[in-house]
Amino acid sequence: MDIFVLLCLMFTATSAAARGVAFDPKAVDQWFESLSYAKERVTKLHFYFHDIAKGKNPTALQIAQSNITSKSSTSFGSLSMADEPLTVGPELNSTIVGHAQGMYGSASFSEIGLLMALNFVFTGGEYNGSTLSLLGRNPTSKEYREMPIVGGSGVFRLARGVATAKTYLFNVTSGIAIVEYHVTVLHY
Ligand SMILES: *[C@@H]1O[C@H](CO)[C@@H](O)[C@H](O)[C@H]1NC(C)=O
Numbered sequence: 001m002d003i004f005v006l007l008c009l010m011f012t013a014t015s016a017a018a019r020g021v022a023f024d025p026k027a028v029d030q031w032f033e034s035l036s037y038a039k040e041r042v043t044k045l046h047f048y049f050h051d052i053a054k055g056k057n058p059t060a061l062q063i064a065q066s067n068i069t070s071k072s073s074t075s076f077g078s079l080s081m082a083d084e085p086l087t088v089g090p091e092l093n094s095t096i097v098g099h100a101q102g103m104y105g106s107a108s109f110s111e112i113g114l115l116m117a118l119n120f121v122f123t124g125g126e127y128n129g130s131t132l133s134l135l136g137r138n139p140t141s142k143e144y145r146e147m148p149i150v151g152g153s154g155v156f157r158l159a160r161g162v163a164t165a166k167t168y169l170f171n172v173t174s175g176i177a178i179v180e181y182h183v184t185v186l187h188y
């Protein structure tokens with residue numbers, strides 16, 4: 001991605017400014033100039049993701065499907081839009097640190113293999129207003145799934161890293177999945 005495109009993306013970032021991080025174009029320019037003195041650091045995050053596909057207060061809604069989805073053993077072609085709470089502990093009533101907003105769709109004919117395109121939008125503490133973008137493949141029947149973090153905003157500008165997901169609870173009847181995420185990112 002060339003620097004012009006990157007800057008344009010940052011100019012259009014809509015999330016609130018993180019503490020100490022201004023999102024205006026001049027501040028972004030100054031931030032880039034300061035990078036030659038900056039050292040990359042590693043940040044590790046841990047949270048639980050709550051996917052509720054049924055009931056009164058769903059966090060993910062199916063928005064499209066193909067004409068073979070209902071007959072497909074992998075629900076191929078099903079696409080959902082989600083705004084899911086991220087919490088410190090596995091209980092939905094534990095402290096919320098952000099939301100996962102985006103889409104996931106069934107993209108494999110042979111096994112459950114989701115295409116995940118999500119933004120983690122953080123609201124807690126020093127990460128308030130900063131985001132990380134995840135784009136990857138999620139074979140949900142596997143114990144551990146690894147997905148790339150392809151970028152970020154706010155304190156996570158120019159981030160890249162890895163998210164590992166592990167199902168903590170899955171109940172087909174209630175449509176509830178709780179997934180434990182460990183995210184490790186390199187950023188400035
Ligand atoms: C699905 O739609 C395609 C394109 O319109 C059509 O060719 C195909 O026959 C349809 N398949 C089924 C199972 O309805």
Ligand SMILES: *[C@@H]1O[C@H](CO)[C@@H](O)[C@H](O)[C@H]1NC(C)=O
Nearest residue numbers: 087089090091092093094095
């Ligand atoms: C949170 O939920 C759990 C069960 O889901 C319950 O045992 C606990 O009392 C709840 N805590 C609060 C503070 O509501």
Ligand SMILES: *[C@@H]1O[C@H](CO)[C@@H](O)[C@H](O)[C@H]1NC(C)=O
Nearest residue numbers: 016017123124125126128129
């Ligand atoms: C996060 O930022 C928003 C907007 O700047 C502010 O209203 C909110 O109180 C902040 N939350 C925390 C936990 O700092």
Ligand SMILES: *[C@@H]1O[C@H](CO)[C@@H](O)[C@H](O)[C@H]1NC(C)=O
Nearest residue numbers: 169170171172173174175176
């Ligand atoms: C799954 O959810 C259903 C409906 O809420 C509930 O009756 C059932 O006890 C749950 N199963 C487990 C193993 O928690």
